[in-house]
Amino acid sequence: MKKLLFAIALLGLVSAAKAQTPSCCHKDAVTEFADLANSSDFRNQHANPLPYKYEGAEGENVSFPAPDGKEVHGFLFKAKTPSDKYLFVFQEWWGLNDYIKKESEKLYNDLGGKVNVLALDMYDGKIATNREDASKLMQAAPRERLQAIMEGALQYAGKSAKIATIGWCFGGGLSLQSGLINGKQNIGDVMYYGMPEKDIERLKTLNAPVLGLFASKDKGINPEVVKTFKENMQAAGKKLTVYSFDAEHGFANPSNPIYDSKATTEAYGYAIAFLRKQFGMK
Template sequence: MHQLGRVYLVLGLALLLTACSDSPEEDFIDRMTQEHKGDSPVENTSQQLNQSGEVSGQEVTYATVNGKDITGYLSKPEGKDNAPGIIVIHEWWGLNDNIRMMTDKLAGEGYTALAVDLYNGKVAESPDSAGTYARSVDDKEALANLTQAYGYLNKSQGADNIGVIGWCFGGAWSLQTALAHPQKIDATVIYYGRLVTETEKLKTLEMPVLGIFGEEDEGIPPQKVKGFESALNEVGVENSIHIYEGAGHAFANPSGTRYVEKAAEDAWQKTVRFLEQNLKGE
């Protein structure tokens, strides 16, 4: 074969493979679809996680993305002004009642907690619709959304120390928010979200990281979690990574069918202590 012909052949095969391969985000959502097969939001039982204090919650407009106002759920501890802030990022189901209740629980621990909405008001009732909504999220728009959430907590709510927490789809965005604002975010909590293991990216992080994962999660397998932990250690990022035996993906969601009470309660206590140490200095 002529040399030029071989070059074109190689280029053509490369383009074909690129076209046929999924992006990392699509691959992650495919895995989440498999992990949530047969799952659905059920009657909410998140009161099992005792709320520590009285709170007040309301819907607020905290951002404008591409000319559209973005509404989230803000919950604040009663009698506490200028409390530390937390950006709360929903699972792939969307900003539903479970996320609002978890936001109230964080506020009950003494934080001004803002649950963001990356789905523009849409809430999923099935894995298929959740996957569709997750795939529709534009990365640049989501990051603009989350950046403005930080600004809202900092400027409008007087929060100096601000952390971020997310579950599943939101866990992935919790890490992405930290990577985008390594000098602003003071604490990052990731519940079984898509991970980054490249040390060149992770070395920019300047805040401690708490990671909560399930041993039986095939979407975010223990091997990947351990690789993430090793990479954080290699670049000197303070971290606390926990893999729970007998728990799968979404084990900490009391409104889903994958809930594992004992593991979820322990993870919540670790979350509370982590946030106290890094946002309140206690």
């Protein structure tokens, strides 16, 4: 009888420990965004990307372990002099394609080569070239694996790293989730039209301000979603700066026919200024 009671108590402790483990995998901003792929209106906002081949010379493929025992892959622009500053870049729902590598290079250059810019492969090597496959990849991505990749990146950067994040679309939501996982090492998160976290208790654990760049014509991350995000961040006592553009979802993607160069330039100006400030640059 004593052995049985001990076993029951032990199971209770294990369950409690699991409940206290931070996770991006409750129902859940990530799942909610993936569910948007069930909407034809949302899918149709993503025209198939135009062909593009990245030909930069400074970035390199890297891999490192994740807590789930698997390898994480990414594309790294290493700071020109050793630095503990990192920018994690999160892909759109297409995967880590050449457009993301190009954007990562632009961020790297505009940060003066003083920050390690790491674009993370959230699909483990898979890349979609049409919206049907992108929808399937996003919905099929295991939430536990997404979290393991983000935790692996945190470990790769090291305990002394100061980490900012940025992402678009699916990656916009992952940018915020990564910021939550990075804890006290998080110095700022940029979200381009990504699904916000709605759990106020989780938002209370954010260690840094958030910059949100949204589109007023977005049929998924619509103005009502953004309004709720503002209210939740205020309730959590956290700093959120939001800019909304008269544009469609995906307006900053140059491979998208609805690409809006004016909105993209303005949004990028806010993003790079935010990042430079958070990294302590003049």
